[in-house]
Amino acid sequence: MPVINRIAEFAADMKGWRQQLHRMPELEFDLPRTAGFVADRLREFGVDELHEGIAQTGLVAIVEGRGPGPVIGLRADMDALPITEETGVGYVSENVGKMHACGHDGHTTMLLGAARYLAETRNFAGKVALIFQPAEENGAGGNVMVEEGIMDRFGIDQVYALHNAPGVEAGAFYTTPGPIMAAVDTFEVHIQGVGGHGAMPHETRDPVIAACGMAQAIQTIVSRNHYALDDLVVSVTQIHAGTVDNVIPDTAYINGTIRTFDPRVQQMVMRRLQEIVDGQAASYGVGARLDYVVGYPATVNDPDRAGFAAAVAAEVAGESRVVADAGREMGAEDFSYMLRARPGAYLFIGQGDTAGLHHPKYDFNDEIAPVGASFFARLVERAQPLAGA
Template identity: 50%
Template sequence: MPIVNRVADLQPDIQAWRRNIHEHPELLYEVHRTAAFVAERLRQFGCDEVATGLGRTGVVGVIRGRKPVGRGDIRVIGLRADMDALPIEEATSLPYASRTPGRMHACGHDGHTAMLLGAARYLSETRNFAGKAVVIFQPAEEGGAGAAAMIKDGLLDRFGIEQVYGMHNGPGIPIGSFAIRPGPIMASTDAVDIRIEGRGGHAARPHTAIDSVMVGAQLVTALQSIVSRSVDPLESAVVSMCEFHAGNARNVIPQTAELKGTVRTLTPEVRELVEQRLREVVDGVARMTGAKIDLSFERGYPVVVNHAAQTDIAIRAAREVAGESNVHDMPPLMGGEDFAYMLEQRPGAFIFCGNGDSAGLHHPAYDFNDEAIVHGTSYWIKLVENTLAV
């Protein structure tokens, strides 16, 4: 039976798993119910090995193909899905909406997990490949670096993973379509925290104070010059200061102010440049205003960089599922993904699967589109059968 037809038969089960997970969202590493749900099904499918507790709550399933591995062939590939939700109040009114106030699957990780479970079931039934397919269910993608935690616990070495692949749904990409590119596809994500200490005073006597609000306003404006005047116009960078906290009375110049923001870049060189210039700008404003300014620049997820050969492998699999005209080249995105840590350690590729005309990721009205299930699940299966073919 063709892959897509068999996956279509499995679609009701995969959809039911997805909606079950959607109803019970869990955050970061506290994905105990979801992890147990995943592990139970992997055992039911007959996976040759099911491991739990990697990266605290990650789950791994190993499926051995029934064909012999040839000399020099790829023996083991990893397929990764993320399991965690977001601290957002759901606003969908769906019958399977979140049952936990203040939490929802607003990024589609419920769909990612269900599709990989569907692929695991199919691969366990057919085993039409050589070597091993390792299905990876990761916690804490949303800011917790769960991928790095699983790697630290020995994920890649313990299971002998030689190549690793990831997938994310893409709102705005038509159902049945995929999007991918070689090289940088998603940005690094760094955190900026700035604390300004001026000199408080009466609003009617500003000459006796060092106005932390004015200093903060100058900083917000000055930091924008980094992208517009220090970064090559042909490169990409984002500096966004998104929090500004100061004062509690209209007639008091506050002693302190705090700014918080994020920096996004697509290359190590631009990342270094932006951090350097940010420190220089902060130092300059401090000297100009007389305020004391403390800067914390915390590096987050690295750039997601698709390897060229593995991107070609992913494109081939996607085209076999969706047709050549439905696999598109895409520009890089300035959002981040901790799958970057896996791609730093092993060759692989990250692809986007169309979610249709849905609300955007991290929006209270977002919902993973169940029509994407057949396409995403079939992609995983085709990727394994192509890569581990004999």
């Protein structure tokens, strides 16, 4: 079954919504224009309930079906990124230094398209909760919405989300049972040495050399401290020290990211980082402080719901364009918090041959929005069919 005919009929409207959202990117929880635009559309569609101001600018809209039944949640993220856009499109960001470089404008549009169709047809039992979330990129808005009680407040039994995937055939889908995206943590090392003249290093305790030693030693965590078949990434991404060529500085700074799936691996990395920082600091005669920040947990699909969602995707896109066991990847997602609270699944929809996510030339492919909206709509209808349907 291809794109739903009714959704295809208002595809041009969806394109307009998406491009308007693209013009007005906002960051984290500060999404007044974006949330206002979404709320206006939902009122036009005639949703039964609209709850605003959740996690500051998040929204939950309720659409009631034509019979009693459970509640299914569908989530879209709304926030943009602090990136200066380089697409050159006619609907370029009007907020300099901010852009929708991850396609959240498209995700929001796909869910709005599903909302319009579901509010018109109501060909399902129970209710659907349409979750429009702030602060996915930074701030864990998904966790805030969960902590503010949306799952219990609206009686949500299961929950689903989509993300676009550049480099994958437009309109194709993939997912996997179990873990699909990694937990993400960050670390910072603040090194305190004794600076001095570059010509007299013997009078200093050089934090630059200590930083280099720590960065190299950190690489051994992956190569020598963990089982090779347990997925793990430890990347040093920043080293900052010094200002001029003839002065050894007092301080140095190291920053990096850690990606894991297994909490035991995560704990091992935390322990080894502390041991390396302490040991290298002693070796080089400097002081050092490790700050380890635990971030988003792993995104873990319920196996049964992932299989069900893949089957629904096959109805829309065709079986040959759906991979139901694609394996996991090392990116991270705060939809993980919602999947911790309720069973469900996270899927990717192909965006075609475009610039990658978080790239200044990225732009969401409007051609896939009706496909994603059709997936969401069919998911509701298949999960909660009317009696006798």
